[in-house]
Amino acid sequence: MGWTLGQLRTFVTVAELGSMTRAAEQLGYSIGAVSQHMSALRRAVGSELFLRRGRGMVLAEAGRTLLPRARSILAAQKQAEMAMLGRDFRSEAIVTLGVFGSASTRALPSIVRLLGQRHPHIEVRAREINVETMSAAVIDGAIDLGIGINYPAVPLPPMRGLSWSTVAGEDFGIVVPAGAPRPSPQDLAEADWILPPAEELFGRAMRLATSALGIAAKETHIVTDTAVALALAGTGLGLTLATPIMMSLGGPDVGLHPIAEAGGREIIVLTSPDPADPVAAVAEVVAEVFRPRMGP
Structure with missing residues (x-):
């Protein structure tokens, strides 16, 4: 197939960034040059490499097949260059x-x-x-x-x-302000809750977890970002659930009370x-x- 290393390098960059505009910025090319590289590579392959999804681009089946092999070709080319410079370079x-x-x-x-x-x-x-x-x-x-x-x-x-x-x-635990005692069942039922959007997997899992605690959580704050949810819980604006790894996004103002009944x-x-x-x-x-x- 009549492709070039430059075309493969452009293809890998577009695939990784999901945008010809961003690829052009990273490579120092014009958008027109990136488009020409992709058109030439598409003709050489004989199939579409990308599909439009919203404002971005995702790989088509041929693109998914080519991407790991293009990376290997570019790595081999780099290895050859460094070998010619006399460097001890295995792979x-x-x-x-x-x-x-x-x-x-x-x-x-x-x-x-x-x-x-x-x-x-x-x-x-x-x-x-x-x-x-x-x-x-x-x-x-x-x-x-x-x-x-x-x-x-x-x-x-x-x-x-x-x-x-x-x-x-890892199990979920209840996030509270640092030093606060473990909430009672009544506290859990009456508290404001900080939850992710219900349409997300995490949001559905959180709602099932609160149901497992025997409560209908009062969804006061809907927050996607875990760090924001932890910050709100640390100021006493509501309760949320987190795991030990998730707590790495919090600070000294939050504490975690393990509660295995909520799942994980x-x-x-x-x-x-x-x-x-x-x-x-x-x-x-x-x-x-x-x-x-x-x-x-």
């Missing part, structure tokens, strides 16, 4: 890891450190993804693997092109069903970083 692989707020705060430094010790030839690049769309990002090829969440009360359905494994489990969540690692060796190596490191936190 290099770049793996894009999807993360969300509490996972990146709590675990990402340990993942990068352990990966550097075990697999110094693998470079991991973090990309923040809404945890609600982490599965789609893996399936679409926007990331190589992702750290995601599964709620046993609202389990993820099987998805074609996706595989996952559970690496940690699982940290999962999402990959394609047959990940490349570097992706599998990163997945193994992610699992090791999280597994010590698993309950019995």
Whole structure:
């Protein structure tokens, strides 16, 4: 096929950023040049590489097939360049890891450190993804693997092109201002509650968790951002639920009272069903970083 390294590099950048405009800014090209690269590559492949979704772009089936191979070609090209410079360079692989707020705060430094010790030839690049769309990002090829969440009360359905494994489990607890006593059942029933939107998986899981406590939670504040919800709870504006890992987004003003009756969540690692060796190596490191936190 008559593609060039420049076209492949542009394709990978567009795939990772989901926008030709943003790709042009990062590469220092004009939007017209990026569009020409993509048109030429589409003709060489013989299939559409991207589909429009809203204002952004997602990979079509041919694009999902090409993306990991394009990354391998570009890594091999870099290896050849460095070998010609006389450097001792065994191999290099770049793996894009999807993360969300509490996972990146709590675990990402340990993942990068352990990966550097075990697999110094693998470079991991973090990309923040809404945890609600982490599965789609893996399936679409926007990331190589992702750290995601599964709620046993609202389990993820099987998805074609996706595989996952559970690496940690943790129970919900009630978030209160630091030093405040554990709320009584009456307190729980009468309190204002800070909950995520009901249309989100987390929102549905939270509502099932409060129902398991035997209450109909008074939904006073609807908040998507966990850090904001913790901040509101710390000022006494309401109660919310969180896990120990989620509490890493809070500060000294909040405390957590474990309450197993409310259920919990699982940290999962999402990959394609047959990940490349570097992706599998990163997945193994992610699992090791999280597994010590698993309950019995």
